[in-house]
Amino acid sequence: MSIWNPWHGCKKISPGCVNCYVYRRDESIGKNASEVSKTGDFDLPVKKTRTGEYKLKKEDGVVYSCMTSDFFLKEADIWRDKCWDMIKERKDLEFHIITKRIDRFEACIPEDWGDGWENVTICSTCENQDRADYRIPILLKSPIKHRQIIMEPMLEEIKIDKYLETGLIEQVTCGGESGDNARVCDFNWIKEVRRECVRTNTRFYFKQTGAFFKKDGQIYKIDRKDQLKQADKSHYSYIPGTNEAEKIVYNTPSKENLLNRLKQSKFRQNFYLNEEDIQYIKDKGLDKIREHAKDFVKDRLSAQNPDNDGKQTPMRGHPVFKAQHATATCCRSCLEKWHNIPSGKILNEKDQEYITETIMDWIKTHGRDLGISHQNSQREFTS
Ligand code: SF4
Numbered sequence: 001m002s003i004w005n006p007w008h009g010c011k012k013i014s015p016g017c018v019n020c021y022v023y024r025r026d027e028s029i030g031k032n033a034s035e036v037s038k039t040g041d042f043d044l045p046v047k048k049t050r051t052g053e054y055k056l057k058k059e060d061g062v063v064y065s066c067m068t069s070d071f072f073l074k075e076a077d078i079w080r081d082k083c084w085d086m087i088k089e090r091k092d093l094e095f096h097i098i099t100k101r102i103d104r105f106e107a108c109i110p111e112d113w114g115d116g117w118e119n120v121t122i123c124s125t126c127e128n129q130d131r132a133d134y135r136i137p138i139l140l141k142s143p144i145k146h147r148q149i150i151m152e153p154m155l156e157e158i159k160i161d162k163y164l165e166t167g168l169i170e171q172v173t174c175g176g177e178s179g180d181n182a183r184v185c186d187f188n189w190i191k192e193v194r195r196e197c198v199r200t201n202t203r204f205y206f207k208q209t210g211a212f213f214k215k216d217g218q219i220y221k222i223d224r225k226d227q228l229k230q231a232d233k234s235h236y237s238y239i240p241g242t243n244e245a246e247k248i249v250y251n252t253p254s255k256e257n258l259l260n261r262l263k264q265s266k267f268r269q270n271f272y273l274n275e276e277d278i279q280y281i282k283d284k285g286l287d288k289i290r291e292h293a294k295d296f297v298k299d300r301l302s303a304q305n306p307d308n309d310g311k312q313t314p315m316r317g318h319p320v321f322k323a324q325h326a327t328a329t330c331c332r333s334c335l336e337k338w339h340n341i342p343s344g345k346i347l348n349e350k351d352q353e354y355i356t357e358t359i360m361d362w363i364k365t366h367g368r369d370l371g372i373s374h375q376n377s378q379r380e381f382t383s
Pocket residue numbers: 010011012013014016017020021022023067068069070100
């Protein structure tokens with residue numbers, strides 16, 4: 001990876017800028033970050049060594065551009081054309097431009113831009129729902145070959161499923177805020193975006209925790225040096241086709257904890273076994289019903305990204321379906337929210353066994369008063 005800062009300094013534009021690291025760093029050395037000026041590295045992409053080779057090499061990886069400013073800043077309009085020329089000359093390099101000013105994009109592109117350049121990825125930053133709903137539609141309709149969304153610092157839960165469903169977003173990056181005055185980042189927000197990415201088969205990068213990270217209701221202060229490491233160690237990044245989620249450490253809830261939480265959900269409490277279900281279970285026997293449950297779990301839930309996820313379990317038609325909704329084992333999203341089983345993980349035999357048992361416990365418990373014998377019950381679903 002290389003960094004190219006053609007100019008330095010920026011103007012604050014939205015809530016994500018409040019604790020801008022450029023301002024913080026400049027302040028610490030008595031500099032005013034709101035003054036924008038060209039840097040000595042302005043022509044870095046075309047700079048050459050004494051032997052006539054480019055200094056920036058393809059092997060160095062992505063060139064992150066304008067990291068101490070914003071590439072589409074109005075104050076930089078006079079310099080940008082020259083930058084486009086350099087980007088065009090270096091077709092062998094991959095430039096990533098991160099911006100909070102996607103609304104200036106079309107006014108800033110060169111005449112021969114067409115429907116985008118293959119070597120340019122535009123990353124639109126959105127720190128909250130308001131900025132996401134303003135900027136992402138612009139990102140989607142702009143002529144761009146490669147689009148990414150960056151939620152850093154993430155300031156609240158942000159829903160982007162409808163944007164991901166377009167299939168036009170290549171990657172989503174999430175992270176918290178650094179610095180002493182950093183705002184808290186909640187792991188639940190990160191997990192929610194990740195779930196949306198898994199469902200839509202979009203690459204997801206959990207980059208860093210930020211300085212104050214909320215997990216399981218508790219806020220942790222994370223040292224600067226550990227913010228990237230902690231995110232990396234969580235294995236919550238997601239690359240479609242790989243099974244990184246296999247490494248996520250998690251514990252399924254105790255029966256008591258799960259039952260108490262399910263009791264508080266009106267939706268889950270609405271499910272019950274009717275006469276038809278009971279007769280079906282009696283006719284087939286519990287062993288057969290268990291086989292059905294096992295097959296449904298394997299066929300509809302166990303893949304890394306199951307078909308039709310979120311809609312794969314009908315509301316009725318089989319007692320197991322009802323039990324799945326009642327126990328929140330109906331889709332991968334519910335399995336993560338209620339049972340901590342990460343989305344994007346290929347379910348192993350142990351996972352499948354746990355889910356099947358949870359379903360069967362509910363059926364046995366709810367069928368007991370209706371005359372279903374469950375003498376083989378191993379783990380009754382009772383309070
Ligand atoms: S746009 Fe980026 S660089 Fe500019 S003030 Fe905001 S956070 Fe800082």
